[in-house]
Amino acid sequence: MFLQILVNGVVLGCLYACIAAGFSLVWGVLNVINLMHGSFIVLGSYLAWGAYHSMGVSPWVTIAIAAPLFYLMGYLVQRGVLNRVMAAPVLVTLTLTFGMDLILNNAMILAFKADYRKLILDPPLGTVAWGSVVVPVDRLVATVFALVLTGALYVLLRRTRMGRAIIAVRLDRDAARLMGVDVPVTYAAAFGLGAAMAGCAGVLLALIFPISPLSSIPYLGKAFVVCVLGGLGSVPGAVLGGLVLGLVESFGAMAIGPEHAVTLSFALLIGFLVFRPQGLLGKRGFE
Amino acid sequence: MNTAGERAAAMPAERSGELLRIEGLHSGYGPVTVLWGVDLSVREGGITALIGSNGAGKSTLMRTVSGLVPARAGRIFWRGAELRDATPARVLGLGIAHVPEGRRLFGAMSVEENLLMGAYLRRNDAAGVARDLGRVYTIFPKLKERRRQAAGTMSGGEQQMCAIGRGLMSAPRLLMIDELSLGLSPLLVEQLVDALLALNREGLTILVVEQDVVAALEVSGTAYVMDTGRVTQHGESSALLADPAVRRAYLGAFESQGVSTPRSGTIVV
Known part of the structure; x- marks a missing residue:
């Protein structure tokens, strides 16, 4: 039983890390709290659902389509809209993403209705069992993909020219400009990466959770909690925060009932904000 | 990086050996004007020092040249071609690197x-x-x-x-260094200066802001003295070092303590 809960927690935690990594990147680098992040995730889920049920495209393939598509969307949102108000106080960008989220979310309600949908793989992938621990294969594969995506973001930030520019802008914007970095373009790239991570996470979550525009707020809430737990602005922080949240929810649901899992995660959020606001790995600098 | 037009425009300036020329530059932050008409010229292959008290505008001058701070009036020429209002990326691409304060x-x-x-x-x-x-x-x-x-x-x-x-x-042609020695031990400064002199001998042009006026005037060939956003004096560093007015303003403390100047053999003209 203990092992089963542990495995459930780790599976959930990896997905949370994937949800939060892009949100944390945008918050950390741009100082923009992107309230559209949850709706981006849901949009990714609809993409997976539509691609599978109307065209028979497997979700694993859809990820490869979602990543560039969402990157482009994020890039354009940042270049066309958010870059105009980057010098303004954080409340302005917060209000702006709040408004754009209302538009995006209501557009999804119009397009897809508020009904819950489910992506059901046919034939189902079944389950694997080790002793008493049973895990559905689709969840397992989604977990592995979530880890690979999060790891890819880490490598991209550490090893590529674009990634180094993003980190440089986060660490010292004027020094980055002196190196020849184009700051507005770098902001757009970072926002695009955040959107791509959200879209890909949405594709994976479509395999596990029901899809509805109403899910955007809970997803956004998870991203918030993970960022606060792990510390803002680092991929390892998002992974650690995601795992902690996944395990706490998993064991908490067992101990005090699944209906209290959300209460528990937000109690954790408040506790961290009061006693350790920098998070577990919190430090300046995106890694 | 340079277009043919820029190269052609740069010809006369290169003949005179002038890399960077600044004319009547005004610049500042928000409502505050820091530079009030600065004129300055950096000769190719030399070391030019920029000295003056805190708040004189030395850093602002460098930040304006590198495009971090927009100029308000005046002109900046790089090898004869207009450089004012260029982005930091373009300034760097043309060959001016800025080591910031x-x-x-x-x-x-x-x-x-x-x-x-x-x-x-x-x-x-x-x-x-x-x-x-x-x-x-x-x-x-x-x-x-x-x-x-x-x-x-x-x-x-x-x-x-x-x-x-x-x-x-x-791979710059001009290296601008803001506050080379600030907070460093004399031994380290000596090492850094030696490294810069070696780079200069290989052809790198250097513009340096330096608090240690004696060291700055000994190492450089040309120097500019700035005060409250203007150039108040300029000329050959050896001449400025001997100038009684400069000595009174910036070197008085050294003389009254009887401290001899440490690197008197390394004047580069």
Whole structure:
């Protein structure tokens, strides 16, 4: 039983890390709290659902389509809209993403209705069992993909020219400009990466959770909690925060009932904000 | 990087050996004007020093040249071609690197990542970047030892080496260094100065802001004295060093204490 809960927690935690990594990147680098992040995730889920049920495209393939598509969307949102108000106080960008989220979310309600949908793989992938621990294969594969995506973001930030520019802008914007970095373009790239991570996470979550525009707020809430737990602005922080949240929810649901899992995660959020606001790995600098 | 037109326009300036010329430059931040009509010329192949008290506008002058701060009036010429209102990326691409005050390294990045950020614009020159990285490590062997270390955890002197190395990684023609010696031990400053003199002998033009007026005037060929946003005096450094007015204003303390000038043999003219 203990092992089963542990495995459930780790599976959930990896997905949370994937949800939060892009949100944390945008918050950390741009100082923009992107309230559209949850709706981006849901949009990714609809993409997976539509691609599978109307065209028979497997979700694993859809990820490869979602990543560039969402990157482009994020890039354009940042270049066309958010870059105009980057010098303004954080409340302005917060209000702006709040408004754009209302538009995006209501557009999804119009397009897809508020009904819950489910992506059901046919034939189902079944389950694997080790002793008493049973895990559905689709969840397992989604977990592995979530880890690979999060790891890819880490490598991209550490090893590529674009990634180094993003980190440089986060660490010292004027020094980055002196190196020849184009700051507005770098902001757009970072926002695009955040959107791509959200879209890909949405594709994976479509395999596990029901899809509805109403899910955007809970997803956004998870991203918030993970960022606060792990510390803002680092991929390892998002992974650690995601795992902690996944395990706490998993064991908490067992101990005090699944209906209290959300209460528990937000109690954790408040506790961290009061006693350790920098998070577990919190430090300046995106890694 | 240079267009044919720029090269043609640069011809007369190159003949006179002038790399950078600034005329009547006004600049500042928000409602505050810091520079009130600065005129300055940097000769190719030389070391030019910029001295003056705190708040004189030396850093603002460099920040305006590199495009971080927009100019309000006046003109900036780079090898005869108009440079005013260029973006920092363009200024760097044309060959002006700026080592900013306070070094401004990317503290959480490794030394080598910092150096590679200096070569950010040279995306299609991997061989040249690798060669220059080797060159920086030859000039500052300490940086090679510490190339995997986070730059922010090094000592002030090592950080200044890294900042200068990062500036060199863009393969500049003109290196602008703001506050070379601030907070560093005399021994380290001596090492840095020797490294810069060697680079200068290889053809690098240097514009340096320096608090230590004696050292600045000894090392440089030409010097400008700034005060409250204007150039108040300029000329050959050796002449300024001998000028009673300059001595009274900036060197009085040294003379009254009877401290002899340490590097009297290294004047570069």
